[in-house]
Amino acid sequence: MNCYLETKNLNKRYGSFEAVKNMNVHIYKGDIYGLIGPNGAGKTTLMKMIIGFAGPTSGEIVLNSEKKGEGVIGNLIESPGIYGHLTAFENMMLKAKAQGVYNKDELLDILEFVGLSNVPKKKAGKFSLGMKQRLGIALALIGDPEILILDEPTNGLDPQGIIEVRELIHKLRAERNMTIMISSHILSELQKVANVFGIISNGELVMEVTSDELMEKYNGDSGALEEFYLDVVRGGKKVC
Template sequence: MTEIIRTRLLSKNYGLTEVVSNVNMKLGRGEIYGFLGPNGAGKSTLMKMLLNLVKPSGGEIELFGERLLPGSIEPLKRIGHMIETPVFYEKLTAEQNLDLHCEYMGHYDPKAIREALERVQLIGIEKKPVKQFSLGMRQRLGIARAICTKPELLILDEPINGLDPSGIQEMRQLFRSLRDEYGMTLLISSHLIAEIEQVADTIGVIDRGRLIKEVSMESIRNSKTEYVEIVTSNVKLAAYVLEDKLGAKNFKLIGDRLIRIYDTALTPEQLSKGLIINDVPVESINRRHHSLEEYFFEITRGGESHASSY
């Protein structure tokens, strides 16, 4: 797969604070890359470096197979983006804002402007001044501005902020169609893990400036682990009974009330009976599978584990 983005040991420091640390990242042509991380993890800073808005402290960036330099302009003409809160000319209409943007980018096409507004469901209000727009409408207009020049690469930072559930669903469909119909490559950051799970081909997890995992959604789906989840008010006693009385070797303590048991030989019924006989208070017991959200928290927070293989 041709790589649209590639970074090597990419870093950014502000004074003594390291915001992005030695990130090696790859993004293939025609895929949707979901960029996940807690607030302040470095997502926006990394995206700004990809757009030459912020100068790296170290490392290098390749876009479309060529190294990005401080004076590089040509690669940026092939990119649409929305970073943080989109800013517009408040007294101009949505249509006029896009018209100015296209003229600036050297891609003047009234049909493209109309199509972009249609795709983000802003037809009918495109003649209103932007100062009358809600937060959700501004987000839609920001996405329209990013896609109206038909870029090869689309970089969107928290694009569904301010959207209602219907709007989020529409954006999900839009992102897929941009990939499937135009072969567009998308880099999307979001704190809504469930939404990224539904659109992304690849997941990159960043935490405290470090890219700690880069994995395909297909491999996550194929490796979803089945486990039994027990809620109890006495996890220490439960752990003792599981190991010494029931012979369970593969389980994990999550916080002070939750245990996940990965021994498939033990059924929920056997576990429940064994715990209750040994005076362990069991509030609930359920069979579950890992979701992307659980996968994300496993690798960013970790947990006290009894299972070296997990």
């Protein structure tokens, strides 16, 4: 089976600093790919190159999609770009019109899908952090993308907000067959969401491993991903 999205010897250099080094990531259709690594490891740089926000110094990104042109990839990188004085729908409308894909019914469907149809008049500036993240994901869904790139979507959220985002990610995969790349420092949470994991250290992809491989290696331990990460980072060895 061919990869849906892969990078081939991808490199990104800023002056003498190598942010990403010969990275070969493999994501299949329907995967939720968890990207793991310490701050400065190259996760966000990789995501920005996949989205097109940054160009690689060398290497290539291959996306095997039947959908042509813009709109294949949706993203939520860092904090969502939300206008606090506007409602959720008004924020959606502005982006949709800017992209030339405005359709009122489709925007309302997206807001219902992410659980924001019950606050039609509330200004986004009054939203909880969890609601803002769900609006950020709703904005990323405009144009019906096939893949989502989510950088730390649960960062700073309270337990309820984390659960809401987790459930939404599962819903996106189950009901929209969406492929998702997601980064997070909360390894226990990422283990509940992703089915494949890639560990990045010092700009390099150390290893890719599936959730099934983790469960087999660590006897179904709920902390398997954390144990795996510590084993790899501390020992620099492939344990699966």
